[in-house]
Amino acid sequence: MKHTKLWGNLSVLLILMGLIGGIVWKVNHPQDQWNKTQQKKIVVVGVDDTFVPMGFRNQKGELVGYDVDLARKTFQAIGLQVKFQVIDWSMKETELKSGHIDAIWNGYTATDQRAKHVAFSTPYHQDEQVILTVKDRGFNQLTDLNSLDLGIQTGSSGAASYDEHPKLLKKLIRNTTQYDDFSKALNDLQVNRIQGVLIDSDYARYYMAHSKQGENFKIIKTPFPKEQFVVGFRKSDLKLRTAVNKQLAKFKKDSTMNELAKKYF
Template sequence: MSGVSFLKKYLKLVSLFFLAVIFLTGCTNVKQKAATVDKWDEIEKKKKVTIGLDDSFVPMGFREKNGQLVGFDIDLARAVFNKYGIDVDFQTIDWSMKETELRNGTIDLIWNGYTINDERKKTVAFSQPYLKNQQVLVTKTSSKIDEPKQMKGKTLGIQSGSSGYEAFESQPKILKDYIKTNIQYDTFNNAFLDLNAGRIQGLLIDSVYADYYIAHQKNPKMYRVISTGFQSEDFAVGMRKGDVTLQKKIDMALSELARNGKLNQISKKWFGTSQNIPMKNLEKNK
């Protein structure tokens, strides 16, 4: 190959490389810009908002045997947007990729037992809290495990990308330092299957899920729900930081639903109580 031919090929490759860099940089800038845009006018015009969820998270948002999507968050989201004449499109997503889906514009909201924490606040804007939750350890009664320390040398199940996993990692003295290993699951349903089969000896899980799941089993007494010591959590709606109007609209609707009793009604339907709803905080926000 002559020196001239080599130089031409080299310059062509360099040009292609820089074009690729410019294209990727442009795409990144578009996504970053999209995350700062207030999209309420667009949502109101389309009369549709897209919510991302894990459709196996009972009782927040899950599919019944007939495929129908139901749950506390399903009812609440529809009640909120019914106030504005906007339809809700629920989209099943990989829960570990929820913030990426939100940032890319695939979804407008994360609304499925989504916990507020400092790490998420860096990239996500939150509505006011509408539900209290805590992380609990579920074991089989037959295992004789009744406190986190007794998980020493055993295998723990946990959902990947969940607030429980984040707490587990950030506060290792509560549970992580005791266990032998952990197995991450996409859904709690699969984790319960492994717990029942003895492949894991404990499951770190949201109390709202644990209570509902166990109450609907043929023999609820076969499970033990153990307090862990992790701080209680607040569930809220997650959105892009640019969606200031959407945030205000959701907050206003949540407060109205608290004042008119609709939120209390939805809570009693799914939990049999309204004790986990921060009613006073919601009612005073207008």
């Protein structure tokens, strides 16, 4: 009787170990979600809806932008509907891994650190980091920045460049302030709580062109490397990434990307 109970307990233990092992294996070896995506016909894209001109709200509150338009056209051509999900940009990779979103498509720069966790599409746009400041503050070149308080968006490619290349800019800056989006940093810049914002060139130029106070600002170039914008996917979602890459290649050959560039840049 005791042996029977013992073998029964061992059987239950082995079954539990097998179930736990299966769960662990699935977590460490996620499957391609392409079949599920095709069944739902929906792709959820994570965005920061304050990031002009890639993804932002127009005066009617509608989500627009270069990346928004490009994502809609791309997924429509693939036969999928896109749903945009506003996320905390500093948590974008976590949102992707957890399955809350299926892609990151919003001025997302390819970096070595991000490549550890995310699979990238082929690059489709190039940008660079600049410092946006106010003309009458006396900052004209990098050597003037030793008394500057700099605003940086948490989780941005600018923040990554600032930390990864400390000799290029970090050693010059007095203090930095972290923001969850650029709009808050730009508000503080106007009232002199900070004297500069490390920001993507496309954003800075769009802001200067469309802001009522745009003529009061100027751009100081930085020595950071050029940035390649990509779409971020889970590494397991090879088929979705392949489909997007094929469509981006088509848009590069026809007039689609040029038309969007004229519209937003």
